[in-house]
Amino acid sequence: MPSTGGKRAGKVIALTNARVFTATEPNRVIENGVVVIRDSIIADVGTRGSVEIPEDAEVIDLRGLFVMPGLIDAHAHISGCKTGDFVKEPLLTPYEVLVARAVKDLEALVNAGYTTFVDAAGLIGLRLKYAVEEGSLIGPRIVAAGPPISQTFGHGDIHYVPLEYADIRTTRKLFSPFTGVICDGVDECRKAARYVLREGADFIKIMASGGVLSQRDRPEFRQFTVEEIRAIVDEARACNTFVHAHTYSSEGIRNSILGGVKVIAHVSFIDEEGIRLAKERDVVLVPTTVTYVKILDEGPRAGYPEWGLRKAEEVFKIHCENIRKAYRYGVKIAAGSDYIGGPFRHGENALEIKTLVERIGMSPGEALIAATRVAAEVAGLQHKTGTLERGKYADIIAVKEDPLSNIEVITKPDNIVLVMKEGLILKNLLESL
Numbered sequence: 271m272p273s274t275g276g277k278r279a280g281k282v283i284a285l286t287n288a289r290v291f292t293a294t295e296p297n298r299v300i301e302n303g304v305v306v307i308r309d310s311i312i313a314d315v316g317t318r319g320s321v322e323i324p325e326d327a328e329v330i331d332l333r334g335l336f337v338m339p340g341l342i343d344a345h346a347h348i349s350g351c352k353t354g355d356f357v358k359e360p361l362l363t364p365y366e367v368l369v370a371r372a373v374k375d376l377e378a379l380v381n382a383g384y385t386t387f388v389d390a391a392g393l394i395g396l397r398l399k400y401a402v403e404e405g406s407l408i409g410p411r412i413v414a415a416g417p418p419i420s421q422t423f424g425h426g427d428i429h430y431v432p433l434e435y436a437d438i439r440t441t442r443k444l445f446s447p448f449t450g451v452i453c454d455g456v457d458e459c460r461k462a463a464r465y466v467l468r469e470g471a472d473f474i475k476i477m478a479s480g481g482v483l484s485q486r487d488r489p490e491f492r493q494f495t496v497e498e499i500r501a502i503v504d505e506a507r508a509c510n511t512f513v514h515a516h517t518y519s520s521e522g523i524r525n526s527i528l529g530g531v532k533v534i535a536h537v538s539f540i541d542e543e544g545i546r547l548a549k550e551r552d553v554v555l556v557p558t559t560v561t562y563v564k565i566l567d568e569g570p571r572a573g574y575p576e577w578g579l580r581k582a583e584e585v586f587k588i589h590c591e592n593i594r595k596a597y598r599y600g601v602k603i604a605a606g607s608d609y610i611g612g613p614f615r616h617g618e619n620a621l622e623i624k625t626l627v628e629r630i631g632m633s634p635g636e637a638l639i640a641a642t643r644v645a646a647e648v649a650g651l652q653h654k655t656g657t658l659e660r661g662k663y664a665d666i667i668a669v670k671e672d673p674l675s676n677i678e679v680i681t682k683p684d685n686i687v688l689v690m691k692e693g694l695i696l697k698n699l700l701e702s703l
């Protein structure tokens with residue numbers, strides 16, 4: 271697994287005098303809590319008195335601050351884009367400039383309390399992941415999909431350029447950091463999956479329905495057949511990984527679940543059958559609700575195409591209703607912002623947590639779990655991070671106020687006063703308190 275670099279051998283830290291939200295249950299807070307960290311791992315957590323603080327520990331007194339697992343964005347993209355035009359902008363901007371901006375985005379994510387980032391398609395995240403792992407860059411741990419897999423005339427196909435430009439294997443000029451692999455039929459799908467894994471993907475991302483920001487298809491269009499999806503899932507499983515599907519349409523959702531997909535993003539048109547299947551097969555939904563709010567609020571100014579804005583408005587109404595139903599039925603839901611850059615500024619990703627409370631009806635504790643424990647499952651890291659429990663990575667943040675009584679608190683990076691990733695402190699404002 272990734273390490274953040276740096277020498278920590280034998281280092282012991284004890285965070286004391288903390289209100290500890292372990293993210294194991296929505297309402298559980300350990301008052302006067304202690305977290306003991308040995309190297310990169312949580313060695314113990316509990317109330318003062320029940321936890322032994324080793325003599326050689328560096329003690330950090332948190333003076334009653336709220337402590338919780340580092341945030342995880344379950345679906346977003348590192349693209350380096352500043353506008354909403356993800357085809358034209360990358361074409362007209364030197365690649366190095368996009369990368370430089372992406373580096374700043376990673377810093378902004380850490381500043382906002384993010385210690386893990388699921389990059390749900392894109393080349394820049396896939397590459398920068400190595401720079402973060404070796405400690406050359408400060409950033410959250412990146413779990414990357416790399417190039418997304420799409421059918422011809424799918425969401426990952428850029429409909430207004432020649433087909434060979436839209437496929438990463440044949441394009442000459444990188445039109446977009448999101449350039450993917452286009453394939454049709456079971457055999458091509460297997461080959462595409464293997465190609466993406468060859469590029470270093472941690473998991474595979476497929477486009478199983480149309481999208482809001484693709485020109486000629488619609489979100490409710492089904493893309494890929496169950497057989498095609500099953501072939502991709504089979505290749506992922508063969509390498510001990512899983513598939514994450516972009517899907518709005520009810521048919522796309524059903525096909526994805528029947529095909530063995532583990533994570534479904536966007537999810538807007540999920541119907542009762544989809545909800546039942548998701549619950550039965552333990553599929554995690556990442557509704558990325560905040561993107562609608564942002565597209566509609568800021569899209570016109572940011573240069574989003576008019577046809578994209580129109581589609582977003584139509585879908586949003588239905589979206590909230592359907593996700594609320596899935597939530598009430600007990601389907602697992604993770605917080606993913608789908609932030610990409612541009613008007614979707616990295617660093618503001620936690621707005622999705624607030625959106626889950628305000629639009630979907632989660633309690634603040636449930637929404638924090640959606641952004642930690644459940645999001646860890648989406649990253650395939652449920653045994654490594656997402657809760658404050660013995661044996662997990664010391665991915666820990668301290669928050670100035672209590673997000674359980676006011677969820678707004680978590681959305682402001684200034685409130686995040688301590689960020690620790692695998693035992694390394696990446697942000698520390700304790701002295702200024």
Ligand SMILES: [Zn+2]
Binds near residue numbers: 345
């Ligand atoms: Zn996305």
